[in-house]
Amino acid sequence: METGPSKGLHDVSLMSHDRRLSGRPRLCSDCGLCDSFLRPRMAETCLFVHNRMAEQELRLHGRRRQDGDEMHFGIFREQAILRMKAPVAGAQWTGMVTxxxxxxxxxxxxxxVILTGTMPGTRFQPRPLLARTPxxxxxxxxxxxxxxxLLGVLDEARAAGLRRLAVVGTGCQVQMLRQAESLGGGETPGPPLTSLLGLERLDLIGIPCSDNVTYPDQQFFLRTISRSPETVVHYEFMQDFSLWLHHEDGHRERVNYxxxxxxxxQGIFPSACLSCFDYPNALADITIGYLGAPLGWQWVLARTARGAELLDLLRPDLxxxxxxxxxDRTRGMPRFIQMLARRPARPPKPVRALIAFLQRRRGPQGLEFARAIIEMKLLRNYRYVRDKFPALEARIVPYHVYEAIRPYAADYAAVFGEPLAAPRQEG
Ligand SMILES: Cc1cc2nc3c(=O)[nH]c(=O)nc-3n(C[C@H](O)[C@H](O)[C@H](O)COP(=O)(O)OP(=O)(O)OC[C@H]3O[C@@H](n4cnc5c(N)ncnc54)[C@H](O)[C@@H]3O)c2cc1C
Ligand code: SF4
Ligand code: SF4
Incomplete structure (x- = not known):
């Protein structure tokens, strides 16, 4: 049995020693594209080679993000707090995605629909698949x-001759698809293509995502966090600054962040996820998460005209x-930046209990919670890229990052002794 995470604590690497992944770039989130017929076009599609968020937003919306919430959440035409009147059994929240x-x-x-099921014989191992029935x-x-x-399943959809497809995916998967959607057919064999994907319709249902891990590291996480890892049937990182784990016998375990x-x-997070700047899945037609909602509700952003239609399809049930x-999230951010430079020693238990209490009572809530968490991840990941992959910054850090965290430029410069500014693009 393994005793630790598959990646060393400060290793800059892919994420695990999985043989299937050998030969991949060190920044790879295993989105599946390289398992598909699109493999030869990886250099043009992979966001870890070149992040094209700005040009894809221009293509989809005809504009860049406006100041304010769009810098954090991406471009949207409607933002709503919703839930299913009758929650779906087995769903993560209320089952809007399903x-x-x-x-x-x-x-x-x-x-x-391309989406993620469960590998037989496991509770949590992802199994990408093509669903043909409700x-x-x-x-x-x-x-x-x-x-x-997930994107490895594109081959199956293509072999079946599907022309109208939906995909439920994380931000990196959706970004790869948007990029592929906007490319021409090139040398890729197949039917005449209006795009590299050869589809009449591609509906992209996005889920927010951050700090993902490989399956072996997910198992390590549960063993490290839970008193009874084998009996966990469902868990979620909640807006009340704690992780809730539900067990087979119905009891709930709660661990404060x-x-x-x-x-x-620290070592379980892949370098790719620490170099990712798309927590809210900004290129999806619709994003369905929970981050900006009160407990029990879902946070929804309809982004494109098609996203608004998708939301209308659900409305009668919502x-x-x-x-x-x-x-006020901004009050804690200077301290957070100092902690990025030097992680303080873990406080004793009574002090941690007091901090957790204060986080719940006085910490940001609702949309302010979403802004806080997204800002913290942008700052942390920006620092990570500058520290570990400085040569890649101009290519993989999208424009909105600098805009969203600009209010903290003085704090950042004081702590790290360098400006928080975009490097000049080469070429
Ligand atoms: C790794 C991960 C991290 C997330 N982090 C956040 C977060 O920080 N903030 C937030 O607001 N939301 C986050 N989400 C999304 C959130 O937990 C819910 O999935 C989302 O709100 C939809 O809830 P639902 O009840 O409508 O989903 P359901 O109806 O239960 O459907 C869930 C869907 O998720 C898909 N799915 C399951 N596992 C994966 C996976 N590993 N990769 C891709 N797709 C998958 C399935 O295809 C399924 O269709 C995360 C999801 C994942 C998988
Ligand atoms: S992230 Fe996706 S496209 Fe990029 S190298 Fe990995 S599998 Fe290929
Ligand atoms: S954190 Fe980013 S790179 Fe990692 S799986 Fe989620 S969307 Fe992809």
């Missing part, structure tokens, strides 16, 4: 919280409440 994907098949709007979609409800090489043993967990925000 219901939407199943409905697209029921109505014949798509011929297949029942197959429903069987995929719930998170399998580790990297899912401040109590995580970060010295042991109840809504107005978006809200409380607290």
């Amino acid at each position: 219901t939407l994907a199943a409905r697209l098949l029921e109505r014949g709007e798509v011929e297949g 029942a197959e979609v429903r069987a995929c409800a719930g998170n399998k919280p580790s990297l899912s090489p 401040i109590d995580f043993p970060m010295d042991r967990l 109840e809504a409440r107005p978006p809200g925000a409380a607290g």
